Amino acid sequence: MxxxxxxxxxxxxxxxxxxxxxxxxxxxxxxxxxxxxxxxxxxxxxxxxxxxxxxxxxxxxxxxxxxxxxxxxxxxxxxxxxxxxxxxxxxxxxxxxxxxxxxxxxxxDLIVMGTKGASGLKKVTIGSNTGHVITKIKCTLLAVPENAKFNALNNILFPTDYHTGIDIEVLDHLKAIMTLHNSSLSIVYMASKEDEALTKEQERNKDFLEDYFSNSNQISRRIIGTKLEEVIQTLVESEQMDMIVMVAKNQNFIQRILFRPLVEQISYHINIPFLVLHE
CATH class of the missing domain: 3.40.50.620 (HUPs)
Structure with a gap:
């Protein structure tokens, strides 16, 4: 249970x-x-x-x-x-x-916390208590924004830079949720330029992820861009994403997506829950 x-x-x-x-x-x-x-x-x-x-x-x-x-x-x-x-x-x-x-x-097994965004030009995705739990407690956490309503979990967005290796036990939490709802997973890597090549370590981590989810409905893609928040905003809106998942030890993505003050128009976090996976 x-x-x-x-x-x-x-x-x-x-x-x-x-x-x-x-x-x-x-x-x-x-x-x-x-x-x-x-x-x-x-x-x-x-x-x-x-x-x-x-x-x-x-x-x-x-x-x-x-x-x-x-x-x-x-x-x-x-x-x-x-x-x-x-x-x-x-x-x-x-x-x-x-x-x-x-x-x-x-x-x-899991912590579920509500988050309440700030208003004005400096919107933030999560409150201080939730932020402290993410950074100081090693337990998978689902952060639910104040306006999030559960309708279905058809599409899950997984942004990654492939720099961080992930243990199977960590991904098991995500796969269990996907199995419950027959969810599709979009693994997205953002490259800064067209000819940017992955390192050997990145290639290994990419292959691992694709292999782990090989029996699931998943797609891996490469998107050219420099502003991670805007890329995610576009994907969430255009492809009707229902959840964003991240790995806690990927501090670069955690900081950029969850803790960085965002301009007024970046508002995807208001309605989209975040699943933060911890080892």
């Missing part, structure tokens, strides 16, 4: 991420762990932390548990899927530390 961690702050954004996950894994037996973190925060003073009174801490956790209970009741009333089981946990801890500990204790 797949175990999925859903960090929640009880917002509409978090609810949307949950409902997306329920639809994505509707046909699979899953144990969903609804996880609320009451974060420890720093004061303005250096090296000091706000430590609540013992009774205050108990009250905070009590309130969180009541909210989780209401959430669980709402879920079970709204979604009737015998494949899905739910558990709720509330903690008081630093955000990343709390998730790391929960992963160690629960053997989580």
């Amino acid at each position: 797949k175990k999925i961690l859903i960090p929640t702050d009880f917002s509409e954004n978090a609810w949307n991420a949950l409902t997306f996950a329920l639809a994505l894994f509707a046909k699979e037996k899953c144990h969903f762990l609804l996880f609320h973190i009451n974060p420890i925060v720093y004061t303005g003073a250096e090296n000091s932390v706000i430590v609540p009174h013992h009774l205050l801490k108990e009250n905070v956790l009590k309130e969180s548990k009541e909210k989780l209970k209401s959430w669980k009741f709402k879920i079970e009333k709204t979604f009737t899927n015998k494949n899905h089981h739910f558990e709720s946990v509330a903690v008081y801890d630093f955000f990343v530390d709390a998730i790391k500990l929960q992963l160690e204790e629960s053997g989580v």
